[in-house]
Each structure stands twice: as structure tokens, then as C-alpha cells.
Amino acid sequence: MTAHRFALVPRDGLFCKDGRGWYSNGLGRGHGLAWPFPSTVLGALRTAFGRAVEAKEQRVFTRDDWTTATQIILGPSVALRRRLGEERWKDSHRLWPVPADALFLQEADEVNRLAPVAPTVSMLGRDDAPARERLWRPDLLDKGKPETAPPWWPEEAFVTWLAGGTLTKEDGKGQALTKRLQVHVAIDPGLGTAKDGALYSRDILETLQKPGGVCDHRLVFEWAIAGVVTAPETFPPPASPATLGGSGGLAWVEPIDEAVFTCPNRLIARFAERPPTGLRLVAVTPLIFDEGWLPDGFVPRETAYYGTLPGVEGDLILRAAFVPRPLAVGGWDMATGKPKRTQRLVPPGAVYFFERVDRKPFTPDQAQALWCTALGHREHTSQGFGRVVPGIWQPKDQPTC
Numbered sequence: 001m002t003a004h005r006f007a008l009v010p011r012d013g014l015f016c017k018d019g020r021g022w023y024s025n026g027l028g029r030g031h032g033l034a035w036p037f038p039s040t041v042l043g044a045l046r047t048a049f050g051r052a053v054e055a056k057e058q059r060v061f062t063r064d065d066w067t068t069a070t071q072i073i074l075g076p077s078v079a080l081r082r083r084l085g086e087e088r089w090k091d092s093h094r095l096w097p098v099p100a101d102a103l104f105l106q107e108a109d110e111v112n113r114l115a116p117v118a119p120t121v122s123m124l125g126r127d128d129a130p131a132r133e134r135l136w137r138p139d140l141l142d143k144g145k146p147e148t149a150p151p152w153w154p155e156e157a158f159v160t161w162l163a164g165g166t167l168t169k170e171d172g173k174g175q176a177l178t179k180r181l182q183v184h185v186a187i188d189p190g191l192g193t194a195k196d197g198a199l200y201s202r203d204i205l206e207t208l209q210k211p212g213g214v215c216d217h218r219l220v221f222e223w224a225i226a227g228v229v230t231a232p233e234t235f236p237p238p239a240s241p242a243t244l245g246g247s248g249g250l251a252w253v254e255p256i257d258e259a260v261f262t263c264p265n266r267l268i269a270r271f272a273e274r275p276p277t278g279l280r281l282v283a284v285t286p287l288i289f290d291e292g293w294l295p296d297g298f299v300p301r302e303t304a305y306y307g308t309l310p311g312v313e314g315d316l317i318l319r320a321a322f323v324p325r326p327l328a329v330g331g332w333d334m335a336t337g338k339p340k341r342t343q344r345l346v347p348p349g350a351v352y353f354f355e356r357v358d359r360k361p362f363t364p365d366q367a368q369a370l371w372c373t374a375l376g377h378r379e380h381t382s383q384g385f386g387r388v389v390p391g392i393w394q395p396k397d398q399p400t401c
Contacts, residue, residue: 001073002233007080007089007256008041008242009224012249014205015182016040030202034151034177035079036245037329038285038384041225042074048242048253049231063337074384075228076261076372077285079152081175084208084220089256091264094226095175096158097348098149099282099391100322104169105144111167114138116320116353117396131300136320136353150174155264162282162391163270177223178206204247226260227384263371263389268364270392275361278319278393279354281309281370285387286327287346288380293323295352296376309354311369312362319395320353345385353393362390 016033050070054061061069079095103112116136152175157167186198207223244251289296298307298318305318323346330342356362370390374381381387 001230003075004229004231005226005256005258005261006045006229007224007226007254007260008044008244008251009222009254010207010244010249010251012247012251013180013207014177014245014249015202015247016245017202030200030246032179032203032205032246034205036225037331038074038077038227039329039331040245041077041227042072042383044242044244044251045074045227045229045253046070046072067336072229072231073382075230075374076387077225077227077384078261080224080226080260081152081154081221082224084222089224089226089254089260091259091262092155094155094158094260095152096155096284096389097282098151098153098172098174099161099280099351100324100349101138101280101351102149102161102167102172103140104147104149104172106147107144109168111161111169111172112140113161113166114140114322115396116322129300130303131305134303135305135318138320138322151176159264159267162280162389163267164276164392164394178209180204180206202247224254226256228261261372263368267391268367271362271364271367275363276392276394277355277359277361278395279312279316279362279370280391280393281352281354281375281388282391283346283348283350283388284372285348286329286385287350287388288343288376288385289346290377292326292344293321293346293350294318306357309370309375310373312356312366314360315357316354317357318352319355322351322353323347324350352388353395355395366390 014032014036015030016036018031018033046066049072050061050066053069080089080093081095082089082093101114103114105112115138117139119134119137150173153161153172154175157172157174160167160171180203181201182204183199183201185200186195187193188195209221209223210219242251242253243249287295294305295307295318298305306315307318308314309316325347327345327347328342329345331340332338333340367390370388372387372389374386375388376386
């Protein structure tokens, strides 16, 4: 098995259906996800790999063959955006989910950073979980009406935020995919007319973006999904097509450079310049933990959660967790012909704050080890879930627990 780095470049838009039924609203509309789950990307790559093997061996896989012959592992994945026609994908093309500690206010010129502080009062309700009650809370110095944050930040803005820098609202305005409503109708082959009751529509994410009224192709941007796959040496076929999403839209599988997945030098230099006593971990793909929002391996002891992280020696204390509303993922297992179990996910952009028990600072080597590392059970991390990246955090308070 060998690690392969690829870019999955959609050409027909994206439609990855969510859990709502086609006729749940009476309009026959299929609602799509804002971005494909890693398991969807893995399924597209398994299909492309299996079809290539079928063609090479001149045979058709049975259901059991698909289960045994297409065992590949998806590691970290990241969104990409570049001008159409550029030759190579670069790390500067990366897009990242906007962290949950970034708050946009209408009257503010800068993006507000939500800093966790030790609580002074207990939460309302039963105080039956002392460690949870003592988690630090977000502190907002500026008052104002919140605005909707963009879904994606470009590389420069994201790294600046991880390194503890400030962003203007112009720098942090981010990117978003264009969505359109596509209407379908079934045709009666005998009459050549539309069938009654067979009209439906679905959301399509356009992965080719062109400013209105512009004819210059150099101003068109294309989106892609970069990922690392552990698979046999024959994967991926060069410039091979794949189908991605519920619409079966075509996408190209392109080999890319290792640099697309490396940790930014500027972030490592920031850890070296002044090693912080606190650490932020930002989820860049959905996380799946046994205890919901709580990272696996962290357990309550008296008034705090203690545990460990890969690449960091010694015990850590989980100080705060800024976790938005959970996502739900299910799907259909094409190999077994059965539905997958629905699971609740920590969404991308969630931020966790840690300190070391021994109060030592976090080093550049530890930040490097945590870049795009996997948290959670191997069953899920082998499907691309659970990836996080580190950031600077300087705690304001030093409690004794």
C-alpha cells in the first residue's frame, strides 16, 4: 500500500443529498449538503479504482469483490480553488472552514476573536457534571449584532488566524460556492410528454465560478477536493474520470504535489518565536467521537477533562470547546446493499482549547505533528473524518485545577 495525493475536480457541479426526503416539503425537492462528506469522497475514489481494476483484469466485480478488492483509506482532505487553466494545484489554493472562534459583527471593522475565559457562575440546570460546568466560556469584548460568517477562508486568512493575528472583515470575507436549483422531469417514452407527478428539483453546487458579464476565461475559478489515499500502487489512474455525488457528475482524478498538504512555515515560525502555553485545535473535516462533542481519550477528573493528543507528550487539560450545532451523516453502503447507521458529527470549524498539566509551552515540533492529524476511532479516521490543525492560544487565566 502506498500514499497517493490527488485532486478530485468536479466538472458537472455537485449534488450530495442530505437526510431529508424528496417529498418532505410537498414540492419534490432534494436538498443537498454544503460540501461532500469525506465518506462521499472515499466512495467516489473506491468506485473509480474498482472500475479501473475491472477494465485491467477484464472482469466484472461481484458485490463481494467490491468489498475485498477496493480497500483504500482516505486521510486528510481539503478544499481547493484556483483560476481555471493554472497548471498545478498549490498550497496557496487551499480553502479552510472558518473557525467557530471567529465572530463577524455588523459595526466592527475587524473579525472578532472569541477568547475562552474561566467561568464565574454555573450554567443553568442540574450541576451533575462538574468538569463540563467548569469549561471556559467565550468572552466577547465588543458588542454588536452578529453577521453570518462565510463558509470558507483562503489560505492566507486562515493561517493568519491560526497564528494569532488579526483580520479585517475585508481580508476575512472568504469564499462560497454558488448554488442553483435544477429542475427535472420524467418523460413518458410512449407519448413523449412529461409524466404526471414526476417533476422534482435539487440543489446543485456550481464548482466553476464566473463573474457576471465577464468573458475572459482567466477570471473563471474552479473548485476541487484534495486528499491523501493509501491504496495499491496502481491507484489513481492518471487523468481518470470518477463520479461524485448523488447526481453521478463527472470529476477528474489528478495527481498533485505533497506541498498541498504541508504545514505552513509561517505557523511553525510563530510557535518557535514565542511558544504558547495554550493550544487551539480547529476541525477541518467532521469529527466523530464516542461521547459526542468530547474528544476520545479525554475523561472527567474532578473539575476538568484530562487526556492526551498525538504528538504531544504528557497529559493535557481541555479548557474550552466551541462546537456549533452537530451534523448528521448516514448514507447507503453500496457493497452490502444496506443503509449506514446515522451518526452525529462535530462540524468543521469547531475549536478546542488545551493546556498542558505541567504548564510547559507547546513547541513547533508538536504543532508540526498535529497538522492534519486524526482524532477519533480508526473506523472513522480511515474514511477521512477527524482531521484537525493546530493554532496559537495564549490563556488569559491560570486556574489551579
